[in-house]
Amino acid sequence: MTLANPSDFNGNLQPQGWLRYFSFSLDHKVIGLQYLVCGFIFYLIGGALAGVIRTELISPISDFVSRETYNEVLTLHGTVMIFLWIVPVVNGAFGNYLIPFYVGARDMAFPRLNAVAFWLIPPAGILLISSYFIAGAAAQSGWTAYPPLSLTTPAAGQVVWILSVLLLGGSSIFGGINFIATILKLRRPGLKLMMLPMYCWAMLGTSILVVLSTPVLAGTLILLSFDIIAHTGFFNPTMGGNVVVYQHLFWFYSHPAVYIMVLPAFGLVSEILPIHARKPLFGYTTMVYSIMAIVFLGLIVWAHHMFTSGTPPWMRLFFTIATSFIAVPTGIKFFNWLATLWGGKIALNSAMLFSCAFIVNFVFGGITGVALAQVPFDIHVHDTYFVVGHFHYIVYGGTVFVIFGSLYHWYPKFTGRLLNEDLGRLHFLLTFVGFNLCFAPQHWLGLNGMPRRVAEYDPAFTTLNQVSSVGALLMAISTLPLLINVVVTAINGKEAGDNPWNALTPEWLTSSPPPVENWPGEAPLVTEPYGYGQHQEAKA
């Protein structure tokens, strides 16, 4: 495939109207929205699965679903939320929609590969969910699929799980290659790397991680499937295999996967805050270097998931230090965001509420993360609800909050209409209260003796588990105002105009929604995407 001018196939050959969202469209904006809607459907499915978990945990005995079903549900919940909701949406949806605008291109570098990457997701997702009905039993070994458990649970479900994750990994790699090529090679003449909006840097870093680490997961899962189907012994201890090697290979992808979910969210927040605070993004250069530092460090911290796996002491020490140091570039980013807000003229709308709540949640999750990086601390709380609380603060309190904030921010770009602010604030309030009620108590539960992935627990923990389940219920309810808002506003929402936020980033310098190929004429050259306040000074 070449870096073709996409006008050859983006014109009249493509289906028009709503039908194009169900077609093999090559328009990056259509593909972005396909990712977004598809991801959101899987969010609702993953949320329903979480509902099953929280319902089971209302009482300390296993009484809602069977124990096997419970393990299937927790496996599917993790897999769906990571591989079908967060990764595709925060990378695929916003990446596809925004990156071509940000680099001043008419489309992604490889539009067909882009469409293929998206169209791998629905079949992979349907395959995964259907394993619950067709294969008799879905995978039961958690999203980590540690052998030998994954070799001894029902084989059909585990193999379907592997196939599904391989397809999704393939989609992710195609997307990563496409983003790297687009950002590095498709920039409009005159647009230098250090002029790019921060989300481009975040996606560049993320895509480097995707391309370096996802193939390792694919290889590992192929070996695991050999162990299941062909009875090889790579990870089977009775045949001389080594189960800890699987953990190393798995986490070599799955720790960077955290940054694959979080770095794009950092990028999106860096776009939202300056616009609604009317100030330039503070410390652009250090932000760029921080992203690249996180990419590098993110690749050398995987064994902190394995401090109780019999790893040698030197390894624990190394991974403790490497992990702790991620706090430094991450801290820089948070201080820069606070400095961006300082002295601004902040409009505290729904997009900003979610973005600022992201800061609160992520700082909390980051602090527990630095604690977890310390071997002696981790040895007590590893594989407990403390860890469950921690990573939900990172991936939900962090990334999902940013996805919602981004939805309020870019919805007028997608549709030309503004989302209703009252419903937006209600959505925020329910989500923020529900989220903290659900996950904050889990830290205490873990410290005091509740392991993760259990259907039954010590009756002493009943009250806090019920509080957590009430929080989950609020989170479930919170999707209603969002859904109502999106549907009602699409039909008769307030007209947004082309640039309702008076933003300077390139996607707002065209009509809303934008035409095919993004600009009627030449793409504008935006050398200062965060140049707020400068025109005022010039006038004064």
Added chain:
Amino acid sequence: MPIRTALAVLTATTALVLTGLWVGNNVNMLPLGASSNASTYDDLFKVLFSIGTVLFLGIVILLVYSLFRFRRRSGDMGDGLAIEGNLPLEIVWTAIPAVVVLFVGLYSYDIYERMGGMATLNDHMSMDHAAMQQVSVKEGDSAGRVWGGIGVAGLDAAPGGPVLPVEVTAMQFAFIFHYPGADITSGELHVPTGQQVELRMEARDVIHAFWVPQFRLKQDVIPGQPTVLSFTAIRAGTYPIICAELCGPYHGGMRSNVVVHEPEAYADWLQQNTPNRTTA
């Protein structure tokens, strides 16, 4: 006025640090401590909790204050100040997390060493050597094992007298404890206070994990790779043993108890349960 601002910042920071220290030292988040390293662990926890509270509250207060003070007044369509960066400020907030992280890292290294975690680092070579020499030794001999877990310092000699070895077999969905000296097999772990216990752990089927929250210790029990976990209990009582690694449908029910006796009571238990004594 710069001096008044500086004073206000200084006062706020002092109040914040004091709050953090108070929270870290007075809010108890942990269960009872029943092993010799539990108090060491709790010290680390207090330090991390204090630092975490200061950072979290500091950032949240700063954020909420900014959102309030710099809120957009209605009708104001203008921009904020065109400040794009400030090198000294950025150096400061690179340095602060770096120093905090360095301190936490060194402190937790010290804690880890006091718990006995780093002792094996020094003995690692000799242990590898021993393992290689005895590569043909039959299973069950502790010399051929991977020494996992913390609290494995002083495998040969401990301050409380000789080490009490217990063989642990983990399977779906139970722990079996075998006392090689007395030939007792039990579903519960019984140990005396004050004596170092060395658990030699093997898994029959899948990965399990041995966790006693009151001991602040956890070690995976791995099929094909025996592990060892040492601890010294210091407080009599009955505490839960919890499997902490997903091991199948009844994972949540894979629990047992560790009964910590005073030495005399332990001797009685040992006497009552040793098979030879009852038949003699």
